[in-house]
Amino acid sequence: MTALPDCFCPSDGTRVPAGTxxxxxxxxxxxxxLDFSPNPAPLKSLGGRVNSLWRYAESLxxxxxxxxxxxxxxxxxxxDGAISAKLxxxxxxxxxxxxxxxxxAALALRLAPERVIADSSGNxxxxxxxxxxxxxxxxTVYVPExxxxxxxxxxxxxxxxxxxxPGDRERTAVAARSAADEPGVFYASHVHNPYFLQGTKTYVHELWEDLDGRLPDALVIPVGNGTLLLGAALAVRELHAAGLIAKAPALYAVQAAAVAPLAxxxxxxxxEPPGTTPVSATLAEGIAIARPPRxxxxxxxxxxxxxxFLTVTEDQIRHAQTDLAGRGLYVETTAAACWAAVRDGALGDRTAVVPLCGAGLKSGLATN
Known part of the structure; x- marks a missing residue:
């Protein structure tokens, strides 16, 4: 069985042994x-591999x-124009x-805890x-009312x-973290656990393969806790270090104007953001995070x-969701935020990719 790498704290360097x-x-x-330095496989070696994110085995x-x-x-x-969408x-x-x-889940199965807990606004x-x-x-999943x-x-x-x-997303996280300290619990935190970022980085590996060994000028990504953006940044660094891309794309983070501490x-x-950012109501509930741990x-x-950073209003989100649906792409409101940010030419003529990262059936069409 492959040995697990150790973890470390990016803030103070404290080491956490693997297997705990x-x-x-x-x-x-x-x-x-994660103290992990992969060696991504070259493009020509990917043909014929399993058609899932596990085709990038050397990077996982x-x-x-x-x-x-x-x-x-x-x-x-x-x-539209120079902008593409990844579905x-x-x-x-x-x-x-x-x-x-x-x-x-793969890590949890290997560590064999008594139970798994997570906290989430849904997805x-x-x-x-x-x-x-x-x-x-x-x-067990902790969710906000x-x-x-x-x-x-x-x-x-x-x-x-x-x-x-009861309460907002932050209170939900606090409740879950309290339970996570109990013996025998595996906290499947998409924010704290670095294995989650190791999974989200495959978003960029797929783009790199689909674009024949290149990446667009810009990656536009919705950001609350930032797990997709940080995974993307990780993949870009790995591909660049391996000499598999000549130029790294610019990262554009999108937040709702109603909750934009990072912007x-x-x-x-x-x-870092001020510690007093209020959480207002927003259609982009998936990125309404006042104090992102990362x-x-x-x-x-x-x-x-x-x-x-780009911010979008509630009207922009609503109109972008409707516009995407009219193009045959029915996504949830949070997923429409990136299209809302760039559909009117905010990036000029640069090539860009936006992720349509959640289905519209999860939350319905915003009408108000």
Missing amino acids: LAWCCPVCRGPLD PLPAPAFSLGEGRTPLVPL DFLMPTLSFKDRGAVML AGTAVAAYCARAGLPC GTSPKKLEQLGAHGARLEVV DAWRTGAD ARQILRAVRGSGGG
Whole structure:
């Protein structure tokens, strides 16, 4: 069996040995990164491999599990002009979170905990619940009150036990982290556990393969906790270090104007958002995160890429969702945020890819 790499804290360097159920830095309680340096396979060697994200085996810290649902390898389609869309809402549980959830379930199965817990506003919890069901692992998901009934229905259908927490997304995370400290618990955190980022980075590996060994000028990504953006940044670094891309794309992070702590920090040059950002109502519920635990990493990744932050209003989100539906692409409101940010030419004539990362059936069409 392949040995697991150690984890480390990106803030203070504290090492966390492989094979434990530790979910955060024991010193600062912050998220962990993985001490893992892959050697991505060249493009010409990928032909004939399994048609899932596991085709990038050299870039992943775990071997393909027997319970894979064929996650990954979602279509890349032209959208308008120089902008294309990657249809990650066509994943098994209808969101991009499957990329990371399968990694968490594979790790949990290997560590054999007594139970698995997760916290989510819907999509991440659903993905973890589905893959735990597939792997035969008991799963409890903490969700904030007000979570879409359709997402709750999907969670329950996968057999997850639901813990509905009064209050917002942050209170839900606090409740889950308290439970995560109990003995025998594997915290399938899509924010704190670095294996989730190892899964989301395959988004960029697929783009690189689909674009014949290149990447677009810009990657435009919705950001709340930043797991897709950080995974993308990780993949870009790995591909560049291996000499498989000549130029790294700029990363553009999209937030709803109603809840934009990272965009505010970026504009002022701060290293992290203020700790008092209120969470207002927004159609983009999936990225309404007031205090992202990986805020410093997100801001550093965006600045280092030469990209920036874009914010969108509720009207822009609503109109973008309707516009995408009119093009045959029915996605949830959070997934429409990136198209809302660039559809009017914000990036000029640069080539760009936006992820359509959640299906419209999860939350319905925004009409108000």
